[in-house]
Amino acid sequence: MAISREVSYRLERLILDGGLAPEQKIPSERQLAARLRVSRSVIREALHELQGRGVIETRHGKGSFVSTMVPGSDDLREQGPLMHLFEGHPRTLYDLLEVREQLEGQAAFLAAKRATSLDHHRITKAFRALEETDPLSNARPDHGFHQAIVEASHNPILVHVLNSLKNMMLMTVQASVANLNPRAEKRKKIVQQHRQLYEAIMAGRPASAQRVAMAHVRFVSESLRDMENEGSELIRIPVIPETAGCQHSSIG
Amino acid sequence: MAISREVSYRLERLILDGGLAPEQKIPSERQLAARLRVSRSVIREALHELQGRGVIETRHGKGSFVSTMVPGSDDLREQGPLMHLFEGHPRTLYDLLEVREQLEGQAAFLAAKRATSLDHHRITKAFRALEETDPLSNARPDHGFHQAIVEASHNPILVHVLNSLKNMMLMTVQASVANLNPRAEKRKKIVQQHRQLYEAIMAGRPASAQRVAMAHVRFVSESLRDMENEGSELIRIPVIPETAGCQHSSIG
DNA sequence: CAACCATCACTGGTCAGACCAGTGATCCCG
DNA sequence: CGGGATCACTGGTCTGACCAGTGATGGTTG
Incomplete structure (x- = not known):
């Protein structure tokens, strides 16, 4: 060797x-x-x-x-080989959002078109959770809402693709939540977009749902870009493992 | 640095x-x-x-x-569990084409917008190969053409997603080629679409390129659906594992 | 003719020693 | 006493040499 x-x-x-x-x-x-x-x-x-x-x-x-994060279990690197792209390659974040814009748009379109009453129930539940939760503390409801929509598209390929991007999406969602929510006007807009999206899907207006979803992702992307240009350092929040357990063991 | x-x-x-x-x-x-x-x-x-x-x-x-596992070890890489979706579930083929319609459209849009002269050269080369090859015998040039466009989008996430769908795409492309090409009128239309797509990208017309690409995928999808309704049995050609093309090694 | 083996032109792996470039303590001078 | 020059560290880069696998090429031999 x-x-x-x-x-x-x-x-x-x-x-x-x-x-x-x-x-x-x-x-x-x-x-x-x-x-x-x-x-x-x-x-x-x-x-x-x-x-x-x-x-x-x-x-x-x-x-x-x-390195301080030696234990590694909660290190980004463990979230998949693609994750390291984000360190030092901020452009990749926008590449991801670029793709998301399309896929979320399509998901919304199909969801508005195909959602069953069961889907409606799930989406509503997720939407309620989204509105009731303090977005500053947790991005999971946000992700749950989008997830419910994707599943309502009834396209297994779409579900699978977006699911495989889940970790990355979670990270960007968290980044957006953490960075955008403190800004009152941005946050207000996001909440409004979520509501519009929700209503378009529930009302069965595919074109409208698609437009709103794409605008939403684009808005997040542009907002982040603006903030970066303003010089604000973007906050990067590591993904929290589902089954927590932050036991930094064995060193020292 | x-x-x-x-x-x-x-x-x-x-x-x-x-x-x-x-x-x-x-x-x-x-x-x-x-x-x-x-x-x-x-x-x-x-x-x-x-x-x-x-x-x-x-x-x-x-x-x-x-490294083979670069694109992501835990996600789409192992197409195993997903491939079985196709067996006995032809609808999944259309689900895939549904997603492809969006992603190919976006890829074409971005390629028309961002392609460098090197990209133009690659796309042209692939296009020539596509025109000169007998499509009845080989679907690879078709795939190569689309691949060159995707790479010209300069979005690594998009490349990654579509790459992980490569085998499945290859399968659908082959299916389309094998089923559509014998039909003169269909094949003519496809050739025309390829040409339009090529010209739109080379001319740098993003909106046009996107429209053509989406129309192309949609046309393939609808044609297959038509044939199925006519009662014709769709031909399913297994993916050839052999050499993956794409040997661009330009650096610096 | 066919099988085989030496050679050669690659590939990465290691080495030695030189010099450049940050960092911080220390020392000497104003 | 304060502050800048100095010096002994640190990592960063370069050079050019040689060792060690790999595989194709071509000539030798049974």
Whole structure:
């Protein structure tokens, strides 16, 4: 096996076995090279690999440090290989919203067209939950509402595609909720759009539902873009695992 | 920002933008170094980072390859559970075409808007191949043409979603080709639609391209439905697992 | 002719040593 | 005492060499 791979495993083991705690400084590259009797290149390559895995962070002139979120279970990286796209690639967020605009629009269209009375009941329930919940604290009702609509489209392919984007969507929904809701005028608009969407679907107006849904996603996207241009740092909220259990164990 | 970080992002973007497909070989370290005008060390460090993220895999003596599970291990990647939907449920085929109508339309729209000269070249090449091939024998050029358009949309999420539907799409495309082409009038219409789509994209007319693409998918869907109603048994051709085309390896 | 093996031109893996570029403490001068 | 220059660290990049798998090519041999 490649030496650099061995080195990265060895260091990772050292860190995760408790030898090194979060925020703690890792020996310098030159020290590690001397200690493990390999060249500095190998050390650097191993460190880059750990960096890619999110185990450590490196700061020029200072050194390498054990990443704070080592335990990893609630780390974005665990949410799927696509998730890391969002770190450092904010454009991808808008790519996602671009696709969502189409799919949510279609889902709304089909839902308005095909929803059964059972679907109506579910959507209504989700909508009530959405209105009654404090959106600042939880984005789940928002997602639940959209989910109910998607399922009412009665298109298994559509459900499947959107479901596979669920984690990413949850993240963007949370981002939008967290960033937009504090802004009264934005939030008001969003609430209004949800209501319009709800009514269009319940009334069986496909074209209208589609228009509202697409406008909704587009509005979220543009709002986020505006805020970014204003210089506000977007808040990124990690996805909360369904079955909570934030037990940061075993280090220290 | 550190150069190696820039390099890794650049490569990552390249891969996920669809420029490089899973299992595809990445240019050698020495080539990358020459093209990006950095030292081989930087390339190696960047590659190790991507390796840590699971984006690529490296094999001694062979090269580096885009990891098969890049698009998402837990989602659409394993088409297993979904494929069974088709057996005995022909309606699912139309569900798929319903979704495709939206996504292909969006892809065409974005391609007409964003395609670079390189994209134009690829699309033209694919279009030529499409015109010159006997569609009765092979559906691959058809798929290649659509694929080139999708990649020109420069939306990695869209590329990812459609790519994960690739096998299913291939199946529907083959179904359409196999069933529609023998009908002279249908086939003529399809050829015409392809030409219109090609021209709209090359001319940079997004709205037009979107309209044509959606009409195309809808036409295929409706034609199949017609034939089914006429009593003709639809031909189902199993997907050929063989070589996935798409060997664009342009970097820098 | 066919089977085989040496060679060669690739690929990544490792090494050594040099120099550039941030960081922060320390020291010396105003 | 305060503040800027210095210096000894840190990581970041470059160079060029050599080692080690891989596979195709072509010549040798049974």
